[in-house]
Amino acid sequence: MWMVAEHKRMANYELLRIVAMIMVVILHFLSRSDNLINLDLPLNGVRILGTLLETFCLVAVNTYVLLSGYLGIRSSFKVSRAVGLLCQIWFYTFFIFFICSAMGITTAASTRGIYGLTEYLFPIETEHYWFATSYFMLYLLTPVLGLAVKNMTKKQMQITLGGLLILFSVIKSISPVAFAFDRYGYDLPWFICVYLTAAYLGRFGFPLMEKRGWLFYAGSCLGGFIINLSMWFLSQKWDSFRYYFTVPFHYNFILCLSGAVGLLYGFSQIRIKEGTLAEIIRRLGSLSFGVYLFHEHIDLRYLWYDSIKAVINPQGKGGILYFLRELIFCVLLLFTAGIVIDWIRSRIFALVGKIFYNTKPGRRLKEMDLCLRPNLRADGSMEDLYEK
Structure with missing residues (x-):
């Protein structure tokens, strides 16, 4: 029997959520600072170190979705949660836009007019944040996915999940050419695959990894790094290897998925x-999504690195020490600022929510949530939804 999760969030998984978000910031730092191995540039220590860091952080996106499936599949879908997530995204799109406009910073609206304005009004439809778009759409599908997981046998799930992973991951991971069908994991279909993978793990487990999570994580990441480095050397002689040079850094690359699963199991062993401390971790975990919405805002994503570098490394000096200095400073500043802003946002939402839920639309929203809740037992506790 798959036990129902306690209402209180598990601190070890919230710590993983925090770590995953820090990894996301590191990935964006490496991209913005151009400190990754490049086929058209010679190798150096900074680029090798940056690429090694990238391989160990690339699992962050899959990890975030795995957490949603591993934990979220045990809870009921809430319309209010979907509305709250959309309002959180809107808060950042408009809040940062107004701040940038007040400070005279160029915005999408000021450069592209009505077309730029739509990216604030319709952040999901325009993929203002590509991850938020896929993540939001995935959440809307969780009632359907949850019913599927609840009613499928282990064998049925293995066949279905195996087919999806072969189609979306295994084949592209060994193909020397790009497929028109492949979106490199930056889309909803891949998120569904990862979500169902997590649901399978949560319901049936994966004994091979349960005690070897850290080993699978490290091995998968190092494997991706070795493949990438090997493709760099081969691409210097044969252009046909240039495409596969990028494959280890696609989210739907098989080692990127296995690394994320390994990391999930590694943190499952942490007590x-x-x-x-546990309460602080839970609180930071609940605010961590705001870090992404803050630093990846369309008006800031290509601005923050140059602005920070101008302060801590104005002469643009190179070398590993300067690289590490920039990395640590950017991560600390962006993560701290994102957490503080989202804490303020959460306080505002809590205040508005108290007023809103006493209105007619608010009461209607609560009624819809109740309609979607699992049945209650006679003793008032939630019934177990999933059985092996």
């Missing part, structure tokens, strides 16, 4: 004692 955090209940108390102040």
Whole structure:
């Protein structure tokens, strides 16, 4: 029997959520600072180190979706949660736009007029944030996915999931050419695959990885790095290897998925004692999505690195020490600022929510949530939804 998760969030998985978001910031730093191995540039220590860091952080996106499936599949879908997520995205699109406009910073609206304005009004439809778009659409599908997971046998899930992974991951991972069908994992179909993978793991487990999570994580990441580095050398002689040079850094690359699963199981073995530390981790985990919405805003994503570098490395000096200095400073600043802003946002939403839920639309929203809740037992506790 798959036990129902406790209402209180598990601190070890919230810690993983925090780590995954820090990894996302590192990935964006490496991209913006151009500190990755490039086929058209010679190798150097900074680029090799940057690429090695990227391979260990690339699992972050899959990890975030795995957490949603591994934990979220045990809870009921809420319309209010979907509305809250959309409002959170809107908060950032407009809040940062107004701040940038007030400070005289160029915005999408000021450069592209009505077309730029639509990216604030319709952030999901325009993919203002590509991850938020796929993540939001995935959440809307969770009632359907949850019913599928609930009613399928282990064998049925293995066949279905195996077919999806072969189609979306295995074949592209060994193909020397790009497919028109392939979106490199930057889309909803791949998120569904990852979500169902997590649901399978949560329901049936994966004994091979349960005690070897850290080993699978490290092995998968190092494997991706070795493949990427090997393709760099081969591409210097044969152009036909240039495409596969990029494959280890696609989210639907098989080693990127196995690395994320390994990381999930690694953190599942961590035990955090209940108390102040656990509560702080839970709070930071609940605010971590705001870090992404802050630094990847369309008006900031190509601005923050140059602005920070101008302060801590104005002469643009190179070398590993300067690279690490920039990396640490950017990660600390962006993560801290994102957490603070989202804490303020959460306080505003809590205040508005108290007023809103006493209105007619608010009461209607609560009624819809109740309609979608699992049945209750006679003792008032939630029934177990999933059985092996």
